[in-house]
Amino acid sequence: xxxxxxxxxxxxxxxxxxxxxxxxxxxxxxxxxxxxxxxxxxxxxxxxxxxxxxxxxxxxxxxxxxxxxxxxxxxxxxxxxxxxxxxxxxxxxxxxxxxxxxxxxxxxxxxxxxxxxxxxxxxxxxxxxxxxxxxxxxxxxxxxxxxxxxxxxxxxxxxxxxxxxxxxxxxxxxxxxxxxxxxxxxxxxxxxxxxxxxxxxxxxxxxxxxxxxxxxxxxxxxxxxxxxxxxxxxxxxxxxxxxxxxxxxxxxxxxxxxxxxxxxxxxxxxxxxxxxxxxxxxxxxxxxxxxxxxxxxxxxxxxxxxxxxxxxxxxxxxxxxxxxxxxxxxxxxxxxxxxxxxxxxxxxxxxxxxxxxxxxxxxx
Ligand SMILES: [Zn+2]
Numbered sequence: 001x002x003x004x005x006x007x008x009x010x011x012x013x014x015x016x017x018x019x020x021x022x023x024x025x026x027x028x029x030x031x032x033x034x035x036x037x038x039x040x041x042x043x044x045x046x047x048x049x050x051x052x053x054x055x056x057x058x059x060x061x062x063x064x065x066x067x068x069x070x071x072x073x074x075x076x077x078x079x080x081x082x083x084x085x086x087x088x089x090x091x092x093x094x095x096x097x098x099x100x101x102x103x104x105x106x107x108x109x110x111x112x113x114x115x116x117x118x119x120x121x122x123x124x125x126x127x128x129x130x131x132x133x134x135x136x137x138x139x140x141x142x143x144x145x146x147x148x149x150x151x152x153x154x155x156x157x158x159x160x161x162x163x164x165x166x167x168x169x170x171x172x173x174x175x176x177x178x179x180x181x182x183x184x185x186x187x188x189x190x191x192x193x194x195x196x197x198x199x200x201x202x203x204x205x206x207x208x209x210x211x212x213x214x215x216x217x218x219x220x221x222x223x224x225x226x227x228x229x230x231x232x233x234x235x236x237x238x239x240x241x242x243x244x245x246x247x248x249x250x251x252x253x254x255x256x257x258x259x260x261x262x263x264x265x266x267x268x269x270x271x272x273x274x275x276x277x278x279x280x281x282x283x284x285x286x287x288x289x290x291x292x293x294x295x296x297x298x299x300x301x302x303x304x305x306x307x308x309x310x311x312x313x314x315x316x317x318x319x320x321x322x323x324x325x326x327x328x329x330x331x332x333x334x335x336x337x338x339x340x341x342x343x344x345x346x347x348x349x350x351x352x353x354x355x356x357x358x359x360x361x362x363x364x
Contacts, residue, residue: 003090004046017206018046024205027051027114029102029130031078033190034144034197035120036068041198043086047205049094050086051114054078055101065187102126104248107133116204117141118197124171125251125271131156131164132248135241140204140213144197146185151193154216154231155200161213162233169237171249171271189221262328264315266344266352275313275338280327281346285319289350298323305334313338317349 001008008018024047028035031054042050058066058073058081073081079097086095098110111117111133119130119141127143134141140158145151157163196217203211218227240246250267264272276293283297296304298318308314314331316324316339324341331339342349 013206020205021046022048025049025114026116026118026201027111028118028120029053030120031082032120033065034194036066037191037194038118038120038198039082039086040068042201043090043093045202047093051096051098052079052082053098053102053110055099065190103251104129111137111139116201118201119143125249127164128171128249129251132241135163135238142197142200144193146190146193148183149189149221150219151189152216152218153193153196153200155204155211155213158204158213162231163238165237165241166234167216167231262341263343264340266348269315269342270352275315278314278316280316280323281318287347287350289346291353298327301327301330310336315340315342317342317346319345
């Protein structure tokens with residue numbers, strides 16, 4: 001009573017609202033810039049059961065925005081550091097951790113015990129996976145995303161409301177959208193959007209009938225402008241996702257910070273954020289791919305490494321995938337870290353890119 005006194009005093013919360021918080025089970029996927037404030041505030045407010053899924057370790061460069069961790073935590077698994085910190089903040093909260101993160105294979109099982117899922121990840125493949133798994137399991141989830149000094153947040157799939165695909169039906173093409181690790185972010189912006197998500201979660205638990213579930217909110221931290229955009233439900237799309245024939249999207253290797261494998265399928269390549277395609281075929285080989293980012297024939301690659309940037313992610317492709325693998329080995333030898341060989345042919349890639357361009361036209 002003493003711990004929660006100030007919120008119980010609010011007449012529209014009271015003991016009833018506090019009991020709802022104590023009974024709530026919330027899963028937070030991604031304990032980074034967004035997940036960190038969400039976890040701190042939900043634990044402090046007395047949410048009875050919290051799940052934390054993340055496979056990362058704490059890095060020094062996390063600490064300016066992930067205030068859940070301290071300098072002493074650098075190098076520790078995030079879930080372990082988070083559990084220790086949250087338990088010392090509020091020992092009444094039960095914390096379960098999922099150090100393997102959330103993937104295609106385990107997502108349905110991991111979300112099953114929870115009433116509300118919060119996506120604190122920073123990539124599209126995790127977001128679509130969480131959306132589809134929540135639509136299939138009829139669970140509400142809270143979304144948040146950052147872009148430089150702007151952020152957005154929303155509650156999806158709550159009591160018949162629209163889902164993320166109702167807003168953005170398909171993921172953007174690879175390389176179309178850059179992430180925080182490329183663009184940078186100020187800690188306060190991540191914190192503010194994380195707090196909006198935490199607040200939406202409290203509202204959903206305490207006032208499930210009144211919480212806004214039909215809108216996405218855009219916040220600009222330069223101008224302090226908050227915009228509300230109404231989302232209309234695409235019933236067919238939601239029904240499709242719910243049907244048994246709809247397969248969960250495959251998460252790519254980077255999405256959950258797994259140790260990346262060197263070969264990517266076409267599906268994974270198309271959803272990999274911030275990646276550039278590198279054509280290692282000879283210049284005269286067909287078909288040409290108009291949208292390709294860079295063309296360096298395999299034989300010239302070693303002499304032309306200065307045209308590549310070690311900070312960037314490259315997906316090499318060729319006719320069959322063989323030369324692409326050789327290119328990746330060569331780049332690895334020269335200390336490029338984020339390089340992959342596409343297991344599909346140039347023709348398949350061309351088809352996929354053309355298909356993508358003809359069907360997606362949304363602004364992310
Ligand atoms: Zn939908």
